[in-house]
Amino acid sequence: MKSWLGSAGICFNEKNELLMVKCHGSEEWAVPSGGIEEGESPEECCLREVKEETGYDVSIIEQLLVKETSIKGIEVKTYYFIVEKVGTSTGIQDPDGIIAAAAWKSLPEVKTMSHTYPEDLDFLLKQFNRR
Template sequence: MDSWSGSAGICINEHKEILMIKGFDSEGWAVPSGGIEKGESPEECCVREVKEETGYDVKVIEQLKLKETTIKGIQVKTYYFKVEKIGESSGINNPDRIIAEADWKSISEIKAIRHTYPEDLIFLLEQLERL
C-alpha cells in the first residue's frame, strides 16, 4: 500500500488565535501542513511548511499527536506539532501556489468556519482550552 507522511503546525498567538490557511481551490480552512521531503525530519517539515504557507518562522515546542488514516487506499500519517512564531510574517511563499490566504482565527471563528479536515475541529479547540 502506498503511504504519505506529513507534518502540521499548531501555532497559537497571544490573543488565543490559531494560525490557519485556505487554498485557492477550497472553501475550507486548515492548519499549515504538507508532505515530508526526503531526508527531512517531521519537525523540519513542519517548520518549512508553516514558513512557506504563512510566512512565519516558527520553532517546534512539542509533538501533540500523530494522526493515522487511510485516504483513497493510501496510508496517511500526519505529525501535529505545537509551534511558536518568531517575529512577523514575511508573506506567503508557497512554491505550489495553492495557498490563497493565511489568517489568525479566534475560538468563535474556528467554530463557525468550514474546515478542510472537520475531524481536527475538536482537537484545535482542545489546544486553545489548554492555555
Template sequence: MNRWTGSAGICINDQKEILMVKSFESEEWAVPSGGVEEGESPEECCVRECKEETGYDVKVIEQLQIKETTIKGIQVTTYYFRVDKIGESSGINDPDEIIAEADWKSLPELKTIKHAYPEDLHLLLEQLEQ
C-alpha cells in the same frame, strides 16, 4: 499500499487565535501542513511548511499527536506539532502555489468556518483551552 507522511503546525498567538490557511478555490480552512521531503524530519517539515504557507518562522514546542488515516487508498500519517511563531510574517511563499490566504482564527470563528479536516477541530479547541 502507497504511503504519505506529513506534518502540521498548530500556532496560537497572544490573542488566543490559531494560524490557519485556505487553498485557492476552496472555502475550507486547515492548519499549515505538507509532506515530509526526503532526508527531512517531521519537525523540520513542520517548520518549513509553516514558513512556506504563512510566512512565519516557527519553532516546534511539542509533538501533540500522530494521525493515521487512509485517503483514496493511500496510507496517510500526519505528525501534529505545537509551534510558536518567531517575529512577523514575510508573506506566503508556497512553492506549490495552492495557498490563497493565511489568517488568525478566534475560538468563535473556529466553530463557524468550514474545516478541510473536521476531525482536527477537537485538537485545535483543546490547544486553545490550555
C-alpha cells in the same frame, strides 16, 4: 499500499488566535501542513511548511500527536506539533501555489468555519483550552 507522511503546525498568537490557511478555490480552512520530503525529519518539515504557507518562522514547542488515517486508499500519517511564531510574517511563499490566504482565527470562528479536515475540529478546539 501507498503511504504519505506529513507534518502540521498548530500556532497561536498572543490573542489566542489560531494560524490557519486556505487554498485557492476553497472556503475550507486548515492548519499549515504538508508532506515530508526525502531526508527531512517531521520537525524540519513542520518548520518549512509553516514558513512556506504563512511566512512565519516558528519554533517547535512539543509534538502533540500522530494522526494515522486512510484517504482514498493511501495510508496517511501526519505529525502535529505545537509551534510558536518568531517575529512577523514575510508573506506566503508557497512553492506549490495552492495557498490563497493565511489568517489568525479566533475560537468562535474556528467553531463555525468550514474545515478541510473536519475530524481535526475537536482536537483543535482542545488546544485553545490548553493555553
